[in-house]
Amino acid sequence: MPQTRKPAVAGYFYEAHRDKLIEQIEWSIRHPLGPGQLIKQPREGYRSVPIVIVPHAGYVYSGPVAAMSFAEIYRFHNPRTFIIVGPNHYGVGSPVAIYPDGVWETPLGSLEVDSEVAKELMNKVKYLEPDVYAFSQEHSMEVQLPFIQYIFGNNVKIVPIALWRQTKDVARDLGNAIADVITSHEPGSIVYVASSDWNHYEPHEITTEKDMRAIDPVLKLDEDSFLDVIERYDVSACGYGAIATAIVAAKKLGVKNVVLLRHATSGDTSGYTLETVGYASIAFYL
Numbered sequence: 001m002p003q004t005r006k007p008a009v010a011g012y013f014y015e016a017h018r019d020k021l022i023e024q025i026e027w028s029i030r031h032p033l034g035p036g037q038l039i040k041q042p043r044e045g046y047r048s049v050p051i052v053i054v055p056h057a058g059y060v061y062s063g064p065v066a067a068m069s070f071a072e073i074y075r076f077h078n079p080r081t082f083i084i085v086g087p088n089h090y091g092v093g094s095p096v097a098i099y100p101d102g103v104w105e106t107p108l109g110s111l112e113v114d115s116e117v118a119k120e121l122m123n124k125v126k127y128l129e130p131d132v133y134a135f136s137q138e139h140s141m142e143v144q145l146p147f148i149q150y151i152f153g154n155n156v157k158i159v160p161i162a163l164w165r166q167t168k169d170v171a172r173d174l175g176n177a178i179a180d181v182i183t184s185h186e187p188g189s190i191v192y193v194a195s196s197d198w199n200h201y202e203p204h205e206i207t208t209e210k211d212m213r214a215i216d217p218v219l220k221l222d223e224d225s226f227l228d229v230i231e232r233y234d235v236s237a238c239g240y241g242a243i244a245t246a247i248v249a250a251k252k253l254g255v256k257n258v259v260l261l262r263h264a265t266s267g268d269t270s271g272y273t274l275e276t277v278g279y280a281s282i283a284f285y286l
Helices: 017-028 061-075 115-124 142-152 166-183 203-219 223-232 240-253 267-271
Strands: 051-054 081-087 097-098 102-105 109-113 157-163 189-195 200-201 257-265 276-284
Touching: 017 061, 051 061, 051 166, 051 240, 061 142, 061 267, 061 276, 081 115, 081 142, 081 166, 081 240, 081 267, 097 189, 109 142, 109 223, 115 157, 115 166, 142 157, 157 240, 166 189, 166 203, 166 223, 189 203, 189 240, 200 203, 203 223, 203 240, 203 257, 203 267, 203 276, 223 240, 257 267, 267 276
Parallel strands: 051 189, 081 157, 081 189, 109 157
Antiparallel strands: 051 276, 097 157, 102 109, 200 276, 257 276
């Protein structure tokens, strides 16, 4: 019987009460670091946004930056399915886990897992294992859902994937599979959300410097250089596997333009700059 996943971090990463959560999302949109408003107007020269990179911290810290990516998707289309890949912070369950079917709940309602798209991905990546336990406490997918629900409604579907094993091989296999699935469906109907924060717990200036070193190869669609920078400069981006997956998928889809929509640190939103976490919204355009 399909499972219902209850929210694990409501009241912690974001407001647990529906009305307060809506206020928090609207605050994120209106914030100086956010998009300001939601606009249905594609950017000139681009057809769609099949991939975005989005942060997943508490909304008071990263909400405005996260809003940038979802507002950018909204400009172009109303997807029916979001494939959301994030890190497995707790190291529980399968190394490369997918939530195969069921429902995820938030204070804004329920979102159904797209079991058909999940099956398509599992058929393409044999070690992508159905494992609901891997998601039991994980926040990196969950915190994206209220933004999706507020902007796109509760009729869209999701495919959550958690990466404990964040290797180049996984990024290439999963990225190519995601690109194939996106291509096999109606244009604009499926969007890949790579969920990651960037450098952790260093002063604002250092976090900014490290983040920009790692963001540069993403903008150039170079997963090898990106992973090299992550290791060489000790950039503690938690979802580097999801980001590398995004680069691989983008290249197979034929993405030519990658844009940094917004970069900030928790120091920009909290005012505390001694120990910061970096956040970036990045859009990949066709």
